[in-house]
Amino acid sequence: MIDLRETRNQLDRGDRSLTDIVNSFLKQIDLRNAEVNAFISADKQGAREQAGAIQKKIDAGTAGPLAGLVLGVKDIISEKGKKTCCASNILRNFESVYDATVIKKLREADALFLGRVNMDEFAMGSSTENTIYGPAKNPHDTSRVTGGSSGGSAAAVAAEMCNAALGSDTGGSVRQPAAYCGVVGLKPTYGRVSRYGLVAFASSFDCIGPVTSTVEDSAMLLQVIAGFDENDQTSSQEPVPDYLSALKEDEKLTVGVPEEYFGEGLDEEIREMIRERLSQLEEENKIVLKPIHLPHMKYNIATYYILATAEASSNLARYDGIRYGHRSDFKTLKEELTQERQAIEKKIREAGGEEKNVEMEKLAQLDTPLIRLYKKSRTEGFGREVKRRIILGTYVLSSGYYDAYYAKAQKVRRLIKQDFEQAFKDVDVIVSPTAPSPAFELGAKTDDPVQMYLNDIYTTSANLAGICGISVPAGRHSSGLPVGVQFMGNVFEEGKILRAAHLVEKIV
Numbered sequence: 375m376i377d378l379r380e381t382r383n384q385l386d387r388g389d390r391s392l393t394d395i396v397n398s399f400l401k402q403i404d405l406r407n408a409e410v411n412a413f414i415s416a417d418k419q420g421a422r423e424q425a426g427a428i429q430k431k432i433d434a435g436t437a438g439p440l441a442g443l444v445l446g447v448k449d450i451i452s453e454k455g456k457k458t459c460c461a462s463n464i465l466r467n468f469e470s471v472y473d474a475t476v477i478k479k480l481r482e483a484d485a486l487f488l489g490r491v492n493m494d495e496f497a498m499g500s501s502t503e504n505t506i507y508g509p510a511k512n513p514h515d516t517s518r519v520t521g522g523s524s525g526g527s528a529a530a531v532a533a534e535m536c537n538a539a540l541g542s543d544t545g546g547s548v549r550q551p552a553a554y555c556g557v558v559g560l561k562p563t564y565g566r567v568s569r570y571g572l573v574a575f576a577s578s579f580d581c582i583g584p585v586t587s588t589v590e591d592s593a594m595l596l597q598v599i600a601g602f603d604e605n606d607q608t609s610s611q612e613p614v615p616d617y618l619s620a621l622k623e624d625e626k627l628t629v630g631v632p633e634e635y636f637g638e639g640l641d642e643e644i645r646e647m648i649r650e651r652l653s654q655l656e657e658e659n660k661i662v663l664k665p666i667h668l669p670h671m672k673y674n675i676a677t678y679y680i681l682a683t684a685e686a687s688s689n690l691a692r693y694d695g696i697r698y699g700h701r702s703d704f705k706t707l708k709e710e711l712t713q714e715r716q717a718i719e720k721k722i723r724e725a726g727g728e729e730k731n732v733e734m735e736k737l738a739q740l741d742t743p744l745i746r747l748y749k750k751s752r753t754e755g756f757g758r759e760v761k762r763r764i765i766l767g768t769y770v771l772s773s774g775y776y777d778a779y780y781a782k783a784q785k786v787r788r789l790i791k792q793d794f795e796q797a798f799k800d801v802d803v804i805v806s807p808t809a810p811s812p813a814f815e816l817g818a819k820t821d822d823p824v825q826m827y828l829n830d831i832y833t834t835s836a837n838l839a840g841i842c843g844i845s846v847p848a849g850r851h852s853s854g855l856p857v858g859v860q861f862m863g864n865v866f867e868e869g870k871i872l873r874a875a876h877l878v879e880k881i882v
C-alpha cells in the first residue's frame with residue numbers, strides 16, 4: 375500500500391482525487407469485509423461528502439496535514455452522531471453526542487472518517503472474538519484471529535480497506551493485533567494523547583493509538599493527536615516534538631535486550647527472526663545491543679489482570695440500564711418479582727419451624743424492582759468475558775482481599791516501573807517480541823481465559839509502566855503469518871521507538 379506522503383503527493387499533483395481513493399477503499403470493503411469483518415459500519419455517503427469537502431481544500435492549497443488519510447475508528451471512540459457501542463449489547467443503541475478530542479483534532483487536520491471498526495467488547499480480549507458483531511478474521515489467513523482488542527483496526531488496514539485506523543491500548547490492544555495482521559501499531563506514553571471521548575476500560579492504562587501500514591504514517595498521525603487537552607486532566611503538558619524529524623536522525627540507538635523477554639514460551643522462529651534483524655542492524659552500525667534485565671517481568675500478567683479488572687469493575691458500574699444503555703423490560707421483571715414474592719409467601723403460610731425461617735429470610739432478601747432492574751440489564755447487556763472481568767475486579771477490591779490483591783499489585787506495578795526507569799538509564803529503547811506466537815486459530819483460546827491472558831505477556835508491561843511501545847512487522851513466519859517486533863521507549867520518547875521501528879521497516 376502507498377503511504378500517506380505518496381498519497382498526498384498524488385492528490386496535490388492532481389493524479390488522483392480523494393473521491394477515487396475513497397471509492398477504492400469502499401470497493402475493497404465490498405470485496406473483503408464479508409469475510410474479514412473488520413468494518414462494522416462504513417459510512418459510504420458521509421465518506422463521499424467528506425471527500426468532496428476535503429478535495430476543495432486540496433485544490434485551493436489549504437488542506438490540513440492529514441488530507442488523504444482515510445480512517446477506520448474503533449467502536450470505543452466517540453464520534454458525534456455515530457453509534458459508539460464498544461461491541462457490547464449494553465450500548466447497542468448508544469449514539470455519541472460529542473466528538474472525542476482525537477476525532478476533533480483529526481477532523482481539523484482533514485482526515486476522513488470512513489466508518490467504525492470491530493473490537494473485543496469494551497476492549498477486553500486479545501482476539502476480537504468477544505464481540506456482538508461476530509469475530510474479525512485475519513486477512514492473511516481467515517481461519518486465524520486478528521488479535522485484539524483492536525482487531526478490526528488492524529485487519530482493516532492490513533486488508534487495505536482504509537489507510538489507517540484508531541485503536542486503543544490498555545494492555546497491548548493496538549500492538550498485538552498490529553503484529554498479527556502485519557501492520558504498525560503504536561501505544562503512546564500514558565497522557566500523551568487525550569482520552570476524552572474514549573470509553574473507559576481501565577483508566578490508568580488506557581491509551582489511544584494509531585494503526586498504520588508504515589512507521590512514517592504512524593508518526594504523522596501521532597503528531598496530530600498528541601498534546602494536552604483540558605478535558606483530560608491526565609493528559610500531559612509536555613511539548614509535542616516533531617516526530618518526522620525524529621525519524622530522520624541518524625545517531626546510533628542503544629537497544630536494550632531483556633533476557634526475560636526472550637525466554638521460555640516464545641516461538642522459536644520468532645526469537646530467531648528478531649535476533650537476525652537486530653544483528654543485521656548492528657552490523658550496519660545503526661544500533662548497539664545491550665543485554666539488560668527487567669526482573670519483575672514475571673509478575674506482569676498477574677499485576678495487569680488484577681489492576682485492570684479492578685478499574686474495569688468500577689468504570690463499568692455506570693452501565694445500570696437507567697441513565698443510558700440497555701434496559702431490561704421493567705414490566706416483565708416486575709411481574710417476575712411478584713410471582714417470586716407470592717411463591718415465597720405461600721411457602722411461609724404452609725411451612726413451619728426452620729423451613730419457615732428460611733423462607734422469611736428469602737422474602738427479606740428479595741430484590742427491590744430497582745435492584746432487579748440493575749441486575750437483569752447488566753446480565754443481558756454484558757458478554758461473558760466482560761462479566762468475568764467485573765467479577766474478578768470486584769473480588770480483588772472487596773474488603774478482606776483488597777490488601778492481598780489490589781494493594782499488593784499496586785506495589786508490584788511500582789517495581790515494574792522502576793525496572794524500566796533503571797533500564798532506560800543505559801539504553802534508548804528496549805526490544806521484545808510483540809506476542810509469543812503468530813496469530814492463533816479462531817476459537818483456540820476462547821474457553822481458556824488464562825491462555826488468552828498469557829498472550830499479553832510482552833505488551834502489558836508498557837501499560838503498567840506508562841511508557842510507550844510500538845509493534846512493527848519483522849517478517850513472515852514459516853506458516854506465512856506476519857510476525858511483529860516491539861520497541862518500548864521511556865516516557866515521551868515516541869521519537870526513539872518510531873526511529874527504531876523505522877530501521878526494522880527498512881530491512882524487512
Ligand code: GLN
Pocket residue numbers: 497498499500522523542543544545546547548575682830
Ligand atoms: N488483551 C488485554 C486485555 O484483554 C489488553 C486489552 C487492551 O489493551 N484493551 O485486557
